[in-house]
Each structure stands twice: as C-alpha cells, then as structure tokens.
Amino acid sequence: MDERQLRILRELGELGSVTAVAEALLVTPSAISQQLRLLQRSVRVPLTERDGRRLVLTDAGQALAGAAIEVETALARARHTVEEFVDRPGGEVSVAAFHSAGAAFFPLLLRALAGPGAPVPRLADEDVPQEDFPRLTREYDIVLAHRLDHAPAWPPTVTATTLLREPLDVAMPADHPLAAGRRVTPADVADEPWITVHDGFPVMATIEAIAAAAGRRLHLAHRINEFAVAAEAVAAGGGLALMPRWTMPRHPALVLRPLSGVRARRHIDALYRPERTARRAVRTVLTEIRSAARTIRGADN
Secondary structure (H helix, E strand, O other): OOHHHHHHHHHHHHHOOHHHHHHHHOOOHHHHHHHHHHHHHOOOOOOEEEEOOEEEEOHHHHHHHHHHHHHHHHHHHHHHHHHHHHHOOOOEEEEEEOHHHHHHHHHHHHHHOOOOOOOEEEEEEOOOOHHHHHHHOOOOOEEEEEEEOOOOOOOOOOEEEEEEEEEEEEEEEOOOHHHHOOOEOHHHHOOOEEEEOOOOOOHHHHHHHHHHHHOOOOEEEEEOOOHHHHHHHHHOOOOEEEEEOOOOOOOOOEEEEOEOOOOOEEEEEEEEOHHHHHOHHHHHHHHHHHHHHHHHHHOOO
8 A cells, every 4th residue: 555545545535435536636536446446455354335326435444544644644744854854954964075175175165164054064085096986975965076087977876066177287396407397298207206196096097198198107106195295205306296286285395387298187076966965955065165166276366
C-alpha cells in the first residue's frame, strides 16, 4: 500500500462513492477503482463492499481509513520539516578544498559568513589526485577541485562551476639569471632542477608538456605537493617550480615568470551534487565562493 491508495480509501469513506472521489481528486473513476484493487491485494480482509449501487467501507476498511489520517498527518509533518530545512538560511555547510585553494578561499569565506543567521562553514583540506575529487562530493556539500586546462571534464555525476582559470608560472629565486626576462620558454628551463608534485596530481601534466616541448627529460629533483613548502625550497636554491599565479601568497625571495610555448593553466572548480543546492544555505555559500574568486582574481590587477 502507498500514500495515494490510503488517501483514496479515506476519501471513499468520507464521500461515499467512487465517482465523488474521482471528481475530488481530478482523475477518472476507473483510476480510482484500479488503485482500490491494488490496495486490496495487499490486505487479507475485504476493505470495501457493495451497498446497493454504492461501494462502502467494511469495518476493516474504516479502521485502515482512520490509520490513513495518521499516515497523512505524519507525512505532512515530515514534508514541512524538510521544507523548513531546505529554506533555512543558516545551518552547517561542509566545504573541502585542495591546499592552495583552501589558503586563498577559506579566509574570505569565513569573513563573508561571519554575520548572524549566515550558514556555518565546516572547512576541510583534501589533497587528492584529480580523479578522486568527484568522489569527495559524497562527504562534502561543496568541493573545490583543480584540473588542467586540457584535462577531461568532470564526470556528469557532479555539477561543476568554474571559479578561476589560473595561470601556472615558473617560480625562481629573485637573483636567478632567468628572472631578468619577462617570460621563459621550455628551452630556457629544461636544464634546471625542478621541484614538482607527486605523480597523479594535475601539475605533473604541465611538467611533462614542458619536457616534450624542450625535447628532453627534466631533472625532477624534489617531489613536494604543498606549494608553500615548494616555495621555500625554490627560495633555498633547490630548483624551479610551477606556482599558481593568484592563489599563492607572494614569497619575498621569489619571482614568477609566465611560460611561453606550453599551455600552463588550471581550472579551479566548485564541484557538488545537484541535490545539495536544494538547500538555501548551500546556495548562499556557493555565491560567497564565487565572490571570493572574483576577489582573488582582482587582487592580481
């Protein structure tokens, strides 16, 4: 039995005929009769009987119709609770981000949502290979993920909102000979030691593209995923590194130079499951994340 069948039984008890129930529910009498037959199959005793030309409820039918009132009341209460939850402006919203995005977005998000009645962000850092970001949407309302410009799109199981298309520049000590130029080429940097991420993380594809453009393998001296740590290694003379232009704080001992001849850019996207945005609080946080992206992009100008 289901909610609709119970409602029909209840209406039959109150209105007294299949025709009247059909008119009240804006369906045909045959549709009402079919639902009553389906309901009867799930119950061992008769629920209706003939009284002349009228179809009336048996004692068992009247008992079940009374229970139907309780069911309908409970379901209405449950729907109201869900609607209140969905429309509530506040409440917790979980957001995960890879490290450099977290460093750039989280402070702006916390400040923007500090007022009374605003959603309460629950923040987490997640440093995972690119293909694992969509799976994080099972655990978090919003996931800030990154992929390279030419990488495959995110799977259709998640919705993606692009926040930034961020250039990746070559970081070097301020006194490095290449720092005198405005740009560098793959040939310029191919013989330098490199500090780069572990295999499986998006930046590695750009390192491979630099090597292909230069026609030789790069010397990968150090493997460091965290850009802030890599920046310190670059400053100490450990090698060159690719650094995001906007989401990393400027290191006083380093300069960034754009790379010519190779597409070096990453997308920073907000990933989420479509049903999560039914909540007003999640939509509010998404709006603030987009605003934070404009602030981060504008700070470079």
